[in-house]
Every structure is written in structure tokens, then in C-alpha cells.
Amino acid sequence: MFYTRKCGEIEESDFGSEQTLCGWLQDTRNLGGIAFLQLRDITGVIQLTLLKKKLDADDYKKWTNINRESIVLVRGIVKENKEAPGGVEMLPDNIELLNEAETPLPLGVIDKIDSEIETRLNARYLDLRKSEIAANFQIRAAVSGAVHKHLRREKFLEVQTPKIIASATEGGTSLFEMKYFDKTAYLAQSPQLYKQMLMGGGLERVYEIGPAFRAEEHNTPRHLNEFISIDIEMSFADDDVVMGVMERLVDSAARAVAKETEALETLGIEPIELELPLPRITYDEAVEMSNGKAEWGEDLSMEATREIAEQMNGFYFITKWPLSLKPFYIQPDDDPKYSRGFDFMYNEVEMTSGGQRVHDVNMLKERLKEQGLDPDGFNHYLDPFRYGMPPHAGWGLGLDRLSMIFAGAKNVRECVLFPRDRTRMTP
RNA sequence: GCUCGCGUGGUGUAGCCUGGCCUAUCAUCUCAGCCUGUCGAGCUGAGGACCCGGGUUCAAAUCCCGGCGCGGGCGCCA
Numbered sequence: 001m002f003y004t005r006k007c008g009e010i011e012e013s014d015f016g017s018e019q020t021l022c023g024w025l026q027d028t029r030n031l032g033g034i035a036f037l038q039l040r041d042i043t044g045v046i047q048l049t050l051l052k053k054k055l056d057a058d059d060y061k062k063w064t065n066i067n068r069e070s071i072v073l074v075r076g077i078v079k080e081n082k083e084a085p086g087g088v089e090m091l092p093d094n095i096e097l098l099n100e101a102e103t104p105l106p107l108g109v110i111d112k113i114d115s116e117i118e119t120r121l122n123a124r125y126l127d128l129r130k131s132e133i134a135a136n137f138q139i140r141a142a143v144s145g146a147v148h149k150h151l152r153r154e155k156f157l158e159v160q161t162p163k164i165i166a167s168a169t170e171g172g173t174s175l176f177e178m179k180y181f182d183k184t185a186y187l188a189q190s191p192q193l194y195k196q197m198l199m200g201g202g203l204e205r206v207y208e209i210g211p212a213f214r215a216e217e218h219n220t221p222r223h224l225n226e227f228i229s230i231d232i233e234m235s236f237a238d239d240d241v242v243m244g245v246m247e248r249l250v251d252s253a254a255r256a257v258a259k260e261t262e263a264l265e266t267l268g269i270e271p272i273e274l275e276l277p278l279p280r281i282t283y284d285e286a287v288e289m290s291n292g293k294a295e296w297g298e299d300l301s302m303e304a305t306r307e308i309a310e311q312m313n314g315f316y317f318i319t320k321w322p323l324s325l326k327p328f329y330i331q332p333d334d335d336p337k338y339s340r341g342f343d344f345m346y347n348e349v350e351m352t353s354g355g356q357r358v359h360d361v362n363m364l365k366e367r368l369k370e371q372g373l374d375p376d377g378f379n380h381y382l383d384p385f386r387y388g389m390p391p392h393a394g395w396g397l398g399l400d401r402l403s404m405i406f407a408g409a410k411n412v413r414e415c416v417l418f419p420r421d422r423t424r425m426t427p
Numbered sequence: 428g429c430u431c432g433c434g435u436g437g438u439g440u441a442g443c444c445u446g447g448c449c450u451a452u453c454a455u456c457u458c459a460g461c462c463u464g465u466c467g468a469g470c471u472g473a474g475g476a477c478c479c480g481g482g483u484u485c486a487a488a489u490c491c492c493g494g495c496g497c498g499g500g501c502g503c504c505a
Contacts (some may be wrong), residue, residue, distance in 0.1 A: 017452065017478070025443070027466095029461090029464095029465050029466080029468060030461055030465095031463060031465060031468080031469090032461070032462035033462075033463035034462095034464065034465080035461040035463090035465090036464075036465050036466075036468090038466090039505085046503085047465090047466080049464080049465095051463075052463080053463090081464090082463085083464055083466090084464085084465095084466085085465090103437085103454065103456090103457065103458095103477095104437040104457060105437070105438085107437080107438060108437085108438060108455070108456070109437095110467095111438070111439090111455055111456070112439095112454080112455065112467060113438055113439045113440090113454070113456085114438090114439070115438055115453050116438090116439080116497095117498095118497065118498080119437095119438070119439090122437050142478090152472085156489075173503070173504065189504095190505085212505075214503090214504070214505085216428095216434080216503060216504070217504095218501095218502080218504080219498075219499075219500090220499080220500080220501090222504095223503090223504070223505085224501070224505090227435085228505095229504060229505065230505095242496085259501070268467080299502090299504095301501080301502085302500085302501070303501090324472090348504090350504070350505065351505070352505070353504080355505075396505065397505070398504095398505035399505090401505060402505095412505095423496085425498075
């Protein structure tokens with residue numbers, strides 16, 4: 001290891017001892033006879049205090065002229081000092097320049113001027129050095145970790161399904177087309193049909209956290225063309241049961257985020273607390289609540305959802321959607337005008353769509369035809385339904401969006417390291 | 428897919444409507460210098476920009492057309 005202590009982890013018992021630190025030299029304030037440098041690593045910032053008369057003149061000059069954001073290794077005595085930021089400083093005997101940063105920087109890490117997200121994403125490696133940016137990813141990791149832990153606790157088996165698929169299965173959104181040797185293949189928009197095959201495979205409870213791709217040319221703060229989807233599928237369960245899994249999962253995630261006190265403080269936000277069960281409104285009620293902004297039988301527009309969000313405030317479910325608005329694999333309700341499909345919302349943002357699935361092969365063929373699809377093209381998908389398919393339900397939840405909510409971010413890109421949107425393929 | 432808008436130093440902006448006083452504002456930044464307790468350090472000096480092409484005009488950062496790049500809203504969705 002290059003260092004003996006991290007910048008933000010100097011203990012009282014270290015005072016008076018010699019330590020070695022490494023990190024990024026973020027700032028130099030040369031007052032003439034005394035200079036203050038700020039050394040940063042992932043744990044925090046420590047002040048290095050240089051006294052001109054106690055140092056070799058060349059060293060003083062050299063060390064106070066290092067370009068900011070250069071990598072240095074510093075050795076010296078650490079001590080308590082009430083005048084220093086954080087109450088701790090180091091008096092370096094030696095500063096070794098491990099790797100000098102070029103100047104000017106593509107964006108200022110500690111500048112008072114904020115850069116635009118475009119500039120920031122182009123230089124993400126610099127952007128991430130800001131604690132308030134990195135904090136988003138701490139939150140995201142807490143969410144992702146809690147999701148794995150929770151679903152395993154509820155006996156879900158983690159699976160991975162292919163992302164290269166042969167045909168445009170679900171319909172609806174457009175897929176990215178790609179070359180697969182001398183054939184055409186597509187990038188999967190969702191693991192939906194594979195999850196269902198696994199129900200036919202008798203695994204009963206599965207989950208997958210993986211990428212999904214959608215070739216839609218949208219340009220909004222909450223859409224990406226590559227996103228991470230948390231998907232579950234559960235046998236012998238209906239829509240109501242998987243909504244229960246959903247709310248317990250989100251509650252677990254919320255509790256995990258609440259423990260990230262440092263990240264939350266950096267972001268200046270309060271943790272979100274949930275009270276289970278989360279509210280459930282039917283589609284009919286939602287239309288009612290939209291104050292005339294929605295028409296029955298139509299998808300809820302952004303305008304309508306905003307209206308509803310004002311009355312719901314936070315997480316909630318919209319259940320019993322009209323069957324005509326849901327994909328072919330969603331089970332009709334007792335009244336076939338409705339379905340057992342639901343959406344999970346956070347205010348006006350759709351987080352999840354899910355529902356009970358059709359498990360009867362004949363009904364599935366009917367539903368395909370109703371939606372103008374040819375059942376013959378779906379044989380690989382339909383086969384598992386012929387030899388013992390249990391009733392099952394499931395959903396897909398956007399990890400990026402969930403992280404965005406918990407991090408209090410206004411743009412999903414804030415919570416995705418290297419987002420892929422309409423125009424961006426790099427870095 | 429529809430629609431609205433934007434493009435000025437490394438970064439973030441003012442100026443554009445109402446063309447000339449723009450040798451282009453301010454901040455940050457970079458460089459040089461002064462300063463022994465900075466903590467948004469201060470002070471002095473210097474450096475650096477009108478997306479590209481065409482047009483209108485005596486005159487274009489400013490008006491018009493085209494291109495390129497980008498953003499927002501809607502649709503669709505996670």
C-alpha cells in the first residue's frame with residue numbers, strides 16, 4: 001500500500017506521528033511565508049501546511065507550484081490544529097509528485113462555477129471527484145445492494161438471461177438491430193419472456209438485475225437507451241402478491257439508503273421513509289383524480305400523472321388497468337375490460353410496470369391475435385406454456401430511476417456513470 | 428415521431444429583441460508578482476472566446492437561409 005492513513009481517517013491517537021498520505025492535490029493557497037495545500041482522497045480532504053522558513057527554498061517553491069488535481073504522495077507529522085479545516089493538518093517533510101495533472105482542466109473540480117451536465121459527462125472522471133457527484137453512486141450502490149439482499153431473503157433465485165435475441169418479441173418499443181454473424185439480431189428490451197420460461201422451468205421465484213435496451217429517440221431527464229432493470233417473476237402468485245414484494249423491496253432499499261448518512265448529508269437531502277402498505281389506487285380512480293386531464297381507455301399523460309401525484313405524494317400503485325392498454329402477456333381481470341396489470345409510481349415518474357401474466361396457452365394465442373400479432377411467430381415463447389405453466393406474476397423496476405429518487409436527483413444521468421442517450425455513446 | 432429552444436475564452440455567463448459606442452461583460456480559470464493562518468483567502472498585472480458555410484448591409488456576436496452540435500417539453504416507456 002502506498003499510504004499509511006486515508007486523508008479523512010486521521011485519529012486522535014495519530015497526532016504527533018509520521019504518516020504517509022496519497023491523493024489529489026486540489027488546491028494551493030500560497031500566502032508567501034506559509035502555504036496551505038489541500039490533499040483529497042475518497043475519504044475526505046486534509047490540509048498540508050508548509051512553512052517557508054522550515055523548508056528548503058527549492059522544495060517550497062516546487063511544492064507550492066504543483067498543478068491542481070495532480071497525484072501526490074506526502075510524508076510528514078500529522079497534528080491537531082484548531083485553525084486548520086477539520087482540526088487536523090499535516091506538516092510534510094516530503095511531497096512526491098506521482099503524476100502531474102495537465103492544465104487547464106476540462107472542468108474545475110473545486111471551482112465555484114458549476115459545469116453543464118454535457119461537459120461533466122464528457123469528463124466524467126473529473127466530475128466524479130466531486131463528493132456531491134460521487135454521493136449519487138454511493139446511494140445507488142446502497143439501493144442495488146439492498147435489492148439483492150432483500151430478494152434473496154424472499155427466496156428469489158438470481159438469474160441472467162440473454163441480451164442478444166433473435167426477434168422483436170414484445171412489440172411496442174423499437175429494438176436496436178445488430179449483426180449476428182450473417183444474421184440479424186436485436187438487443188433485448190426486457191427479460192420478460194425469459195423470466196416466464198423460467199416459471200415453466202419450475203424455478204418459481206427468479207430475479208435479474210441487468211441491462212435493457214430501447215431504441216426510442218426520447219430526450220427527457222428520465223429516459224436512457226440503456227438502463228438497468230430489476231426484474232422478478234414469481235409462480236403461484238397474482239398481481240397483489242408481487243405488489244407486496246415490490247413495496248417490501250422498496251422499503252428495504254429506503255432503509256439501506258437511510259444508513260448512508262454521509263452521502264445524504266453531502267447531497268443535502270433527508271432520507272425517504274415509507275409506510276407500508278403503500279397506497280393503491282385503481283386506474284378508474286386515477287382517471288377520476290386527474291381532474292379531466294385523462295380519458296378512460298387512454299394511457300395516463302404526464303399532465304394527468306402530475307395531477308394525481310399532487311394528491312398521492314410519494315410512492316403508490318395504480319392497479320386494474322384497462323386490458324387494451326397492456327401487453328398481450330398480461331392476465332385479464334374477472335371483468336375482461338380490465339387487466340391484472342399495475343404500475344408503480346413515484347409522484348409523476350413511472351418506476352415499474354408489472355402484473356399477473358397469462359399462463360393458459362390458448363388465452364395467450366387469443367391475446368396475441370387481439371393485439372395484431374401472429375402466434376406462429378411466437379412458438380419458442382409459447383412452447384413452455386404447453387407442458388405445465390403455473391400461474392405467475394412479476395414486474396420490472398428501473399434501478400436508475402429508483403436511485404434517482406433516493407438520491408434526490410432531477411436527471412437520471414446523475415445516477416448513471418456513463419449514460420447512453422439519444423446522442424451519447426461515449427465515454 | 429411531434430414541438431419549442433440554445434450554441435460567446437478551459438468552465439459558467441452578459442451582450443442578440445431594437446445591427447455601428449464590441450478594441451465583446453462579469454465570475455471562475457491559467458500565468459507572473461506581493462503577502463506567516465488561509466478556510467469562497469486577498470491584492471497587482473497579464474492571458475484566453477462570438478459553432479461552420481452562405482446571404483442581406485456602408486457595417487453582423489446581433490438579421491435571414493442552410494449545415495453541424497446540444498438541450499427542454501410531449502408522445503412512448505423503466
